Amino acid sequence: METRFLLTIGSDIAEIPAVSDRLWEALQANGFSAEEILDTQLAVEEAITNVIIHGYKRTGKPITVSCCISRSRVEVRVADSAPRFDPLSVPEPELGGGIEERSIGGLGVYLIRKVMDDVSYSYENGRNILVLSKQRRA
DSSP states (O other): OOEEEEEEEESOGGGHHHHHHHHHHHHHHTTOOHHHHHHHHHHHHHHHHHIIIIIIOSSSOEEEEEEEEOSSEEEEEEEEOSSOOOGGGSOOOOOOSOGGGSOSOOOHHHHHHHHSSEEEEEEETTEEEEEEEEEOOO
8 A cells, every 4th residue: 555645735844744744754654764754854854955955945836745655665755847857867965074164964865875875856747857766774
């Protein structure tokens, strides 16, 4: 049995908790561990935040979050109509050296890549689509 849901939110940081809550409920009901749920929430929150801050750069624009959950896997698609941008083209940040030497920002995509099992990007019909997948550990 699969669980699916679709949410359309506005490009407003205040809308992110509703997405996180829905993910928690659905993943928990499908037997995902707290760590797997928190990783997925973190990745989705980062993806949505990047769309709001770097893509749209303002509130009021739609972001679609669709989710398909099976007993073994979750796949979340974050879609927007902001200017075309492949977040996977961002190079990994330099993590060496002291914190005072690092520039602010740039860790969101890095975190997404680290906590999810698979991340892909496509641009279809004027929409950026970021797909985040995580396997459920037995």
